[in-house]
Amino acid sequence: MAKPKKTPRPKSETPKGFRDYFGPEVTARTEMLKAIAGVYHRYGFDALETSAVETVEALGKFLPDVDRPNAGVFGWQEDGEGDKPGDWLALRYDMTAPLARVYAQHRNDLPNPYRRYAMGPVWRNEKPGPGRFRQFYQCDADTVGSASMGADAEICAMLADTLEQVGIPRGDYIIRVNNRKVLNGVMEVAGVLDPANPEAMEHERGIVLRAIDKLDRLGVDGVRALLGAGRKDDSGDFTDGAGLSDAQADVVMGFMEAKRESGAATVARLRELVAGSQTGEAGVDELEEIAALLAAGGYGPDRIEIDPSVVRGLGYYTGPVYEAELTFEIFDEKGRKRQFGSVAGGGRYDDLVKRFTGQEVPATGVSIGVDRLLAALTAKGRMERAVQGPVVVTVMDRARMADYQAMVAELRQAGIRAEVYLGNPKNFGNQLKYADKRGSPVAIIEGGDEKERGVVQIKDLILGAKIAETATHEEWKDRPSQFEVPRDQMLAKVHEILEGQDT
Amino acid sequence: MAKPKKTPRPKSETPKGFRDYFGPEVTARTEMLKAIAGVYHRYGFDALETSAVETVEALGKFLPDVDRPNAGVFGWQEDGEGDKPGDWLALRYDMTAPLARVYAQHRNDLPNPYRRYAMGPVWRNEKPGPGRFRQFYQCDADTVGSASMGADAEICAMLADTLEQVGIPRGDYIIRVNNRKVLNGVMEVAGVLDPANPEAMEHERGIVLRAIDKLDRLGVDGVRALLGAGRKDDSGDFTDGAGLSDAQADVVMGFMEAKRESGAATVARLRELVAGSQTGEAGVDELEEIAALLAAGGYGPDRIEIDPSVVRGLGYYTGPVYEAELTFEIFDEKGRKRQFGSVAGGGRYDDLVKRFTGQEVPATGVSIGVDRLLAALTAKGRMERAVQGPVVVTVMDRARMADYQAMVAELRQAGIRAEVYLGNPKNFGNQLKYADKRGSPVAIIEGGDEKERGVVQIKDLILGAKIAETATHEEWKDRPSQFEVPRDQMLAKVHEILEGQDT
Structure with missing residues (x-):
């Protein structure tokens, strides 16, 4: 008789581009989200948690990112009913599209203006790469429903407070603050x-x-080449340029x-550059107003500055x-010094809700890349020290497990992180190796x-480890670790x- | 010329079975997760956050729930490469399947036994119903890697501590604690x-x-009917029974x-019932050991008891x-008093990791239904009061926005939740209606x-509201609210x- 074919064992792997987060990585992020939420709350923003899943039509399906037009979402079709095909659903790719949907759906019940914050994972169906994941926080x-520059100014101030927090x-x-209207004026x-x-x-403006x-990345010459005929990179690949004349390119470079x-x-310099363009002048007025509001709140150019080179890709x-850019230097993967770079960005998008309601609703907002900010703090050695391991109560006699449970209960009730060893106690x-792996401070x-x-x-396992490291050192000679x-x-x-x- | 056809506007709706959570709902859940994580941490459990997306093969695709064999997952197929078809991916439907995958993948790096906690949403592709959502926390x-009853006992103790916390x-x-081996012995x-x-x-055992x-739900008679020939419910539908004889049914009912x-x-009673079955006797021994361990830790039958009627569906x-069951009474949707019921459950599942590695790894664990627990606290009026609204700085003169921003910055820097009004100030x-909607305590x-x-x-808007409500009341007569x-x-x-x- 032939043996029944066995189903092969499933592979124990995360899907490509996804990863797991262990212990301190999880708690560090939780702490950071809590700190950020605290500042947002103080500024009057209310929490909102939308479902991870939206209809594809509500999302608009694709990322509105001109650099990656094919970057998409994870989507699937619902089962239909009878002749009716099921809806297409997808995981959210950012927090802004769901906000637009929520605001359109609940606008009669929400305060107006509506200040909200949202934190959580988003998903992007992109080709994964080193350090580039398909799920991130x-x-x-x-702020939806306010055309006031006060809304933009307070988000910049809040961003500064958040980073410090x-x-x-x-x-x-x-x-760094800029204004798309100024750029349009230019x-x-x-x-x-x-x-x-x-x-x-x-098309030309996109380029x-x-x-x-x-x-x-490209420097002044590289940008100038792209404004004109185009640019050949180090590998020989050619990127088409916008085809601007030298005089036209001068204006853009001047900006x-x-x-x-x-x-x-x-x-004042920007006002010169946009002279004659109504849009451009309105943009300069807005920048001036934001600067005045920030100054009134005590946020000077040491924290927030006007910088025309910020355009944001979107x-x-x-x-x-x-x-928001972190200005300290770190070493990149090739050992070169470079500035850490951007950790947050945003701006005003006055027509996102319009897609649903036909009505133009002014809105402005910021997104913090939580994982990048965590990486920045880790790079600077500013993360809180690793999670404290538990006190380990060892098991010398399997029959007396109840005694050990009583000890561990006593420690836990006193607020001390503690465990009884639950592996094979032979x-x-x-057991001591386990305590070591857990980073235990004490074994009983x-x-x-x-x-x-x-x-x-x-x-005392911490002291014991120190003594083991520096056995001849006088300092520890007279200090017992047991x-x-x-x-x-x-x-x-x-x-x-x-x-x-602790000390 | 024909007008170009307009794309219809997208509907602003959550997909069926999904919902949004606003303000206090989000913060109450965040607070609860924090409290639970605190207890889990104290017990020596480490955080783990897996990605929301797994391969379908790692998940095993379907819920191992015999009651709902067709209940499924949200899944989709990745784009393939060349001739190679893409993997099927899906959203996790619980936290246990990802844990089994993680343990199989990382077992050489994890402490053994491995105590971990995980919190977050899970997704189920089920027919939505009232109060039944397709995404929930x-x-x-x-604890993976421990065969000790100490692992089960400590999870029961932790569950008690968590509920109190x-x-x-x-x-x-x-x-309530039971043992599947005792049931098998019966x-x-x-x-x-x-x-x-x-x-x-x-098949009969499943029934x-x-x-x-x-x-x-069915009472003793209903259960007895299902053990025997079958049962007709109030609507006339007939459910097949297990076909046990009266004598056989007596044994099960006795259990x-x-x-x-x-x-x-x-x-002692259970020992009588399973006499002659090795499995049954081993199960009774395990129950006895858990009871002894819990007693040693100070967890008496007022908190944790042995109850043979608990079988868990899985x-x-x-x-x-x-x-874990909440024993206080609430009124159900029909106005009838009933016990709130189960908010958490779990048990030992010694062969879940085996699917990946071929190696049997003992494991035991609990899952708390966070949303149900929140609903329970709300029903008992034990939720913390609503989130405090912000102080609202009103705008009397649009040109002096900088003055108002300075006020709001001063309040925020003192730790007070505050906003400047950002709508049209005309x-x-x-502005006062807005402050009211925001639950503001104070307007400036x-x-x-x-x-x-x-x-x-x-x-003082809180006092103002009280005065407005009870205008004739002596109490407020001499207290100004402005x-x-x-x-x-x-x-x-x-x-x-x-x-x-506050007072």
């Missing part, structure tokens, strides 16, 4: 935007936008280099745009002899050791 | 399980299990009614099973006259009012 705050000191970050002056025919030359956004010593001087911004060495031992004499042995105490003094002694380790 | 704790007082909950004695041929009569699980005054008496448990009444007003005199008006103070005393006065409202 975002933490957004948006999570542990980025003043001086290690800068929030485009008008350069002759690539005609207010009477705003659709024309959209200009992306070129400006690449100033960091990118318009930053001056003070905000007022920058604003096409849908309509007014102010802002970006090999005592394994009560064998038959100790039980008879009414005592327990308490090992103590015998009466059973009823166990709790007090453990407390004493833990407090000593 | 779970909060699990499991989130606000369910002792006496309002009970944790099945042996009743003649529906043959240790020499364990696959035989599986017996589900019948026992329905004791609450369900084996609970006695004390744990020791229950254990097929994969292999030893101890446990369930109609002052709308500074018109041109106040500005000139260097003062601000501060309205104060004029010098601008530089604004912060102090707001502090004073907020503190007064």
